[in-house]
């Protein structure tokens with residue numbers, strides 16, 4: 060277990076093996092209080108699997124995952140299995156399955172701007188409203204680590220910026236670490252401290268490049284968002300074999316995704 064003053068979660072060479080293959084392998088990163096880390100990568104690259112390791116939902120088959128002692132986590136998954144034929148108000152949904160006080164639920168609704176939806180039926184909400192309700196529900200738990208899997212799905216561009224602004228504000232208010240998952244390079248994003256690019260393993264990681272000078276982005280996201288908007292460019296030019304080795308676009312196979320680090324050409 061990590062001590063109170065240390066990082067919230069640390070993954071060291073962590074990997075998950077299922078159905079005769081590594082879903083992710085050799086994942087190394089940590090997340091600290093008040094830090095926003097974004098996992099990006101194509102579909103099926105292991106973003107959700109990695110986040111679930113950080114949360115403790117999945118145990119690593121290789122390497123190690125350490126979480127701070129007593130860490131309180133909240134997770135907004137990509138999909139929710141809820142029977143929407145049942146009538147359910149936002150107020151009830153906020154406290155369903157969680158030990159959340161009425162006042163914490165109310166405060167979370169206020170801080171996420173959904174107070175006016177308190178008596179609305181969940182099944183009638185728009186995509187963007189539902190995302191906010193999900194976020195409010197997670198915030199009400201006052202987590203140390205908040206994991207949001209594709210938080211902007213179904214949200215338009217203007218709504219995306221508002222949602223990212225909100226995520227940043229939540230980080231400032233709760234001083235929690237936030238692990239975001241996105242497969243969309245174009246929305247990597249106004250408030251990210253660090254980007255981790257996954258493709259079965261960590262391809263690269265670091266602070267996102269600022270694209271404040273790009274007129275297309277300014278036009279899309281507006282002057283206020285442009286200075287903090289970032290994009291991370293990366294080309295996935297290799298695939299991962301079931302045994303963990305890497306096949307490059309020229310057909311060579313090595314142990315590492317960066318060819319110059321290892322070469323066992325076949």
Ligand SMILES: Nc1ncnc2c1ncn2[C@@H]1O[C@H](COP(=O)(O)OP(=O)(O)OP(=O)(O)O)[C@@H](O)[C@H]1O
Pocket residue numbers: 077078082100101102103104105106107108109137242
């Ligand atoms: N329990 C499991 N058994 C076998 N394969 C699995 C299991 N869970 C996930 N996978 C596979 O592992 C890969 C990574 O899945 P994961 O959900 O982590 O990807 P992702 O990067 O979050 O994808 P997306 O962007 O599509 O949400 C996928 O190919 C998926 O089909």
